[in-house]
Amino acid sequence: MKNLKAKDFKQKLIAITSQDPAQCYQCGKCSAGCPVRDFAEAPPNRVVRYVQLGLYDKAMTSPTIWLCAGCQTCTSRCPQEFDLAKFMDAVRELAIAYGVKSADKKTQEFHEAFLKQIENFGRAYELGMLIDYKLKSKDFFQDVDLAPSTFSKGKLSLLPHNVKGKQQIKKIFKESGEVKK
Amino acid sequence: MKLGYYPGCSLNGTAKEFNSSLKEVFAALNVDLEELNDWSCCGATSAHVTSHILSVALPARNLLIAKKQGLNELLAPCAACYSRLVSSQQELKLDEKMRMKVEDLLEEKVTNGLQIINLIQIFQKIGLDKLKEKKQVDISKIKAACYYGCLLVRPVDIALPDDMESPDSMEAIIKSIGGKTVDWNFKTECCGAAHSIAHTDIVEKLCKGIIDNAQKHGADVIIVACPMCHSNLDMRQLNIIKHYPDHKPIPVLYLSQLVGLSMGIDEKKLGLGVHYISTKPLLEKIKSDALPTEVKKEVPAPPVSNDKIKKGVEA
Incomplete structure (x- = not known):
């Protein structure tokens, strides 16, 4: 658990989001409008419930936190003005920090592959990201049929663009790594 | 008019037609775009x-570059970049501790006052009258479904000042250039966004729902202002066609492409040839001399009796 204690979870969550999960009174309006509700095993309000009940492990291992698309429909409709999208971001961040095995490895690997390009080059490098993601996920055949047309349309560049101020970007990433220790 | 420009990563890659059409349209409207020097990725979904x-x-790194370049307004046409930039700006304003941390990291003071605007807001700023003046081509034969997705209208309070559930500012722009729009239900439903690669099946189902609703309401084209919405609705429509044999393809255009078409800008310059779903039938319809197709008058469904509702029988 990388120097992090379970009892700190709630405190850390409140520190990241500047809001107390107790604010949620479980009306379920968020889940009613959630676009990924049909694909998730637990509706988003249940993940809040886990945290309210101190079941932090259940929250951090829920596939729902990774399926959340960040659309913020929940946040904008919440009668309690609880920012659920921000809550999901924070639970995910803590799950990574606690070294919890992700219940949705593919999504996590995708985000890691995307961020790796930003860290290395300063901008998104789609080809590098796709290669990196495929190596991690071992999902080699997905979308290969799209590759030729995407190249010929000029939508996928072969080489990355290198940002000059890369040192600044590396520093930001280093800090984000520190936070997780 | 001079305007700071943050294209964002997608506009140099998968959404290059968004970039080229936007530049053509702004050149025609005499708006100078000053690109941020050495801008970097906003982190998009993966960072947050x-x-x-x-x-x-x-x-924040990009917000500081904008200030250094003496810009007061920054156009972020990608809805995801726009949302991340305004969210970061808001957080730096409200969270003192975070601001100090970011200032420490970037070795610079964060200052307020930069106005970040999206594509809809810049058209509003230029003035819909001006767009009307520049109109050269009649686009009234096609009907557009304006798709806002999530990040143009959210976060509420700091994003586009429009109705979060049923916005209509894009419709106003299209009407000003003589276009027709449809009333539909999925204007702000999520397309699945960054799940395109790791959960293509989810994106496919969500996009199918969006497209079906647009077509049910008579749309010939879906108009977007977000590269992620575009790639999901356009490129992932190929997956939909594969899995739903009855699916009728519908082209997906960026708002800047449609505005460009109304101004008579060359189709190639607007990047209308690099879509996955062909734009040809749509362009032919615009050019056709045929009168606009009559809207079929829908016969109102007979009222459903309470018994039927109780039994769960569909009317």
Whole structure:
């Protein structure tokens, strides 16, 4: 658990989001409008419930936190003005920090592959990201049929663009790594 | 009019037609775009879903560049970049501790006052009358479904000042250039966004729902202002065609492409040839001399009796 204690979870969550999960009174309006509700095993309000009940492990291992698309429909409709999208971001961040095995490895690997390009080059490098993601996920055949047309349309560049101020970007990433220790 | 420009990563890659059409349209409207020097990625979805500090500091680097370049207004046409930039700006304003941390990381003071605007807002700023003046081509034969997706209208209060559930500012722009729009239900439903690669099946189902609703309401084209919405609705429509044999393809255009068409700008310059779903039938319809197709008058469904509702029988 990388120097992090379970009892700190709630405190850390409140520190990241500047809001107390107790604010949620479980009306379920968020889940009613959630676009990924049909694909998730637990509706988003249940993940809040886990945290309210101190079941932090259940929250951090829920596939729902990774399926959340960040659309913020929940946040904008919440009668309690609880920012659920921000809550999901924070639970995910803590799950990574606690070294919890992700219940949705593919999504996590995708985000890691995307961020790796930003860290290395300063901008998104789609080809590098796709290669990196495929190596991690071992999902080699997905979308290969799209590759030729995407190249010929000029939508996928072969080489990355290198940002000059890369040192600044590396520093930001280093800090984000520190936070997780 | 001079305007700071943050294209964002997608506009140099998968959404290059968004970039080229936008530049053509603004040149015609005499708006000078000044690109940020050495801009970097805003972190997009991947930053905010994994690290709070990344989600604030990565956009902040670009906000500082804009200030250094003496810009007061910054156009971020990508809805995702726009949302990340305004969210970072808001957080730096409200969270003192975060601001100090970011200032420490970037070795610079964060200042307020930069106005970040999206594509809809810039058209509003230029003035819909001006768009009307520049109109050369009649686009009234096609009907557009304006798709806002999530990040143009959210976060509420700091994004586009429009109705979060049923916005209509894009419709106003299209009407000003003589276009027709449809009333439909999925204007702000999520397309699945960044799940395109890891959960293509989810994106496919969500996009199928959006497209079906647009077509049910008579749309010939879906208009977007977000590269992620575009790639999901356009490129992932190929998956939909594969899995739903009855699916009728519908082209998906960026708002800047439609405005460009109304101004008579060359189709190639607007990047209308690099879509996955062909734009040809749509362009032919615009050019056709045929009168606009009559809207079929729908016969109102007979009222449903309470018994039927109780039994769950569909009317």
